[in-house]
Amino acid sequence: ENVPSFRSAKDVRVEVDGVGPLTGDVAWGGNWFFLTSTHEYELTLDRVEELSEFAWRIRQALQRQGITGKNGAEIDHIELIGPARSSNADARNFVLCPGRAYDRSPCGTGTSAKLACLIADGKLKPGEVWRQESIVGTVFEASGRLVGDRVVPRITGTAYITAEATLILNPDDPFRTGIRP
Structure with a gap:
């Protein structure tokens, strides 16, 4: 199970440079997301650069216009939603993460945020x-x-180990756990 998830704002309008207005939802699924299907992009791997630039513009527009998550939290994930290409899926997404990286997975926190929006809209039952x-x-x-006004998601999928590391914390190193002011 993931963290209790919820939508904090529905149909938020944002003016995106070079694009114009679009709408989407602001939701928490473990990270703050702006989720939108109001775009004309096909969500395909060969368009990753274009999708990344578009999502980055959305993120910048949200910041400029002061659109945030609850308590002023920065929305640092943009989730573009489109039709599924596979018969075993309901929708397809592209998620831009902090650092302008994109998620190769369907994004657990993004899926949690989407689930909260679907249930809030009555499009999906608990x-x-x-x-x-x-x-x-x-x-x-x-x-x-449902737990109160939150959705507790349960997500299954396949993951692959892509790296393994050994951390060595020398007891004589005063900064062995990092530098904190």
Whole structure:
């Protein structure tokens, strides 16, 4: 299970440079997201650079216009939503993360945020399954249960180990756990 997730604002309008107005939802799924399907982009891997630039413009516009998550939290993830390309998915997404990196997976926190929006809109009932497809075609299966006004998501999918590291913390190093002011 992921963190209790929720939508904090619906149909938020943002003016994006070079694009014009678009609308989307602001939601928490473990990170703050702006989720939008009001775009004309096809969510395909060969368009990653174009999608990244578009999502980055959205993020900059949100910051300039003072659109934030709850308590002024920065919205640092942009989730573009489009039709699924696979018959075993309900939708496809492209997620721009901090540092202008994109998520190759359907994004667990993004799927959690999307689930909260779907349940809030009555488009998905608690316990029903939603399948989110990533920009590379991988799929997460998600469902959620209500706890008060929050959705607690349960997400399954496949992950792969891509690195392994050994951290050596020398007891004589005064900064072995990092530098903190």
